[in-house]
Amino acid sequence: MTPADLPLLSARALTKHYGPRLGCADVTFDLYEGEVLAVVGESGSGKSTLLSLLATELDPTAGSVGYRMRDGVTRNLFTLSEAERRFLLRTDWGFVRQDARDGLRMGVSAGGNVGERLMAVGARHYGKIRDTASDWLGRVEIDPSRIDDMPKSFSGGMRQRLQIARNLVTHPRLVFMDEPTSGLDVSVQARLLDLIRGLVSELGLAVIIVTHDLAVARLLSHRIMVMRQGRVIETGLTDQVLDDPREAYTQLLVSSVLAA
Amino acid sequence: MTQHSVILEGVSKSFTLHLRDGLRIGVVDNVSFAVSPGECVVLGGPSGAGKSSILKMIYGNYRCEAGRILVRDGAEFVDVATAEPRRVLALRASVMGYVSQFLRVIPRVSTLDIVAGAAQSDGVGECEAWSRAERLLTLLNVPERLWSLPPATFSGGEQQRVNIARGLAAERPVLLLDEPTASLDAANRAVVVRLIEEKKAAGAAVIGIFHDEDVRDRVADRIVDVTRFATEKAA
Numbered sequence: 148m149t150p151a152d153l154p155l156l157s158a159r160a161l162t163k164h165y166g167p168r169l170g171c172a173d174v175t176f177d178l179y180e181g182e183v184l185a186v187v188g189e190s191g192s193g194k195s196t197l198l199s200l201l202a203t204e205l206d207p208t209a210g211s212v213g214y215r216m217r218d219g220v221t222r223n224l225f226t227l228s229e230a231e232r233r234f235l236l237r238t239d240w241g242f243v244r245q246d247a248r249d250g251l252r253m254g255v256s257a258g259g260n261v262g263e264r265l266m267a268v269g270a271r272h273y274g275k276i277r278d279t280a281s282d283w284l285g286r287v288e289i290d291p292s293r294i295d296d297m298p299k300s301f302s303g304g305m306r307q308r309l310q311i312a313r314n315l316v317t318h319p320r321l322v323f324m325d326e327p328t329s330g331l332d333v334s335v336q337a338r339l340l341d342l343i344r345g346l347v348s349e350l351g352l353a354v355i356i357v358t359h360d361l362a363v364a365r366l367l368s369h370r371i372m373v374m375r376q377g378r379v380i381e382t383g384l385t386d387q388v389l390d391d392p393r394e395a396y397t398q399l400l401v402s403s404v405l406a407a
Numbered sequence: 408m409t410q411h412s413v414i415l416e417g418v419s420k421s422f423t424l425h426l427r428d429g430l431r432i433g434v435v436d437n438v439s440f441a442v443s444p445g446e447c448v449v450l451g452g453p454s455g456a457g458k459s460s461i462l463k464m465i466y467g468n469y470r471c472e473a474g475r476i477l478v479r480d481g482a483e484f485v486d487v488a489t490a491e492p493r494r495v496l497a498l499r500a501s502v503m504g505y506v507s508q509f510l511r512v513i514p515r516v517s518t519l520d521i522v523a524g525a526a527q528s529d530g531v532g533e534c535e536a537w538s539r540a541e542r543l544l545t546l547l548n549v550p551e552r553l554w555s556l557p558p559a560t561f562s563g564g565e566q567q568r569v570n571i572a573r574g575l576a577a578e579r580p581v582l583l584l585d586e587p588t589a590s591l592d593a594a595n596r597a598v599v600v601r602l603i604e605e606k607k608a609a610g611a612a613v614i615g616i617f618h619d620e621d622v623r624d625r626v627a628d629r630i631v632d633v634t635r636f637a638t639e640k641a642a
Contacts, residue, residue: 390463395426402426
């Protein structure tokens with residue numbers, strides 16, 4: 148088998164209890180390179196808990212997550228050392244947060260936000276770091292002349308685009324996205340979605356995106372997982388689940404969307 | 408059987424509407440037919456008979472409850488009814504093309520990029536992709552001044568022609584056409600007929616729905632009457 152036939156990430160019976168309360172239960176799936184998986188459901192469905200578990204920000208109550216490292220060896224994320232996990236998060240992974248203030252360093256310039264990730268993977272030459280940062284600002288449609296400006300002076304949409312540049316500059320293989328477009332104006336959302344769509348297909352990224360917005364899932368994802376009360380209740384090709392939903396809850400979700 | 412491109416065996420479909428107290432609506436039952444390379448099979452029958460549902464099941468857009476939907480990919484057959492999502496996506500990327508009645512517009516992508524992008528999914532170079540896109544848009548009478556614009560503001564007929572150009576830009580051994588000529592005038596219908604004939608000559612297996620009798624008579628090698636797969640309606 149070639150590496151492309153092996154999953155990049157495999158979650159097995161992933162479960163999280165917060166005391167007596169259930170976060171998520173028995174989540175099992177495989178993600179392959181270049182695949183975009185959308186996790187949809189209402190707030191409280193467990194989708195954010197699942198994302199935190201996958202990104203090793205939370206420890207599971209039970210279950211495992213296998214990840215194929217760059218050397219081809221698949222390791223259980225929860226047996227990695229703290230240093231190994233941090234290295235993954237800084238280099239091989241990206242995490243685009245709903246609130247850019249959680250994903251950016253607000254007291255550091257736009258260029259610094261992008262350059263910092265490069266330095267984490269060993270870049271040392273100031274001129275090259277600045278050139279790469281400037282190039283990435285352009286790719287996310289931020290005028291490179293803003294390179295020394297603070298993210299505080301940026302609009303919501305620009306901050307989100309800066310966050311994307313910061314995450315993609317190290318050429319990660321896997322990017323987690325938590326509601327990356329909510330809280331933005333509709334026109335700003337459309338531009339951001341289109342940008343994400345282009346970059347994901349150009350770079351062949353694997354993405355796990357959590358969203359409550361089915362239109363976002365339809366535009367960006369290949370596959371979809373519908374969660375309710377901590378469990379995955381339906382999964383499949385995105386257009387199949389949205390056009391021919393099987394479960395009562397999924398039918399309710401799909402029928403609740405106002406057609407524009 | 409081995410030379411067929413698409414084989415349906417005992418395919419059934421119904422919808423269960425949980426928001427209507429679990430009302431079950433039968434669509435089709437025991438659909439069986441096969442299509443060879445270079446052949447065009449037209450699905451016939453009145454509106455609501457399940458023609459579109461059959462096309463959508465072949466494409467993997469609708470689930471199939473029973474039976475097999477075998478699509479040839481090189482030397483092997485893939486059963487769309489049971490294949491993993493990524494296998495179905497791979498079929499869509501290289502084997503099956505689908506032209507729906509409506510264009511799902513993506514903001515900010517120009518008409519030419521939409522069509523050339525579809526051609527590039529064959530792995531052809533940018534030049535070849537652009538020249539294919541330009542030829543199709545010209546044939547389908549999409550004015551050149553519109554090519555650099557996203558089709559969001561185009562008329563229904565113009566959007567439909569962009570949609571056809573996109574759907575036919577890539578070389579696909581299996582083509583699924585859901586009323587591609589629905590909102591076209593006679594001249595453009597004739598263009599679509601010519602393009603379908605080209606695809607057949609190149610060896611594509613075509614399964615289509617055409618309400619226009621004139622188009623149907625010209626492209627169909629065979630008509631499969633879908634009413635013979637009618638389910639027994641819920642009592």
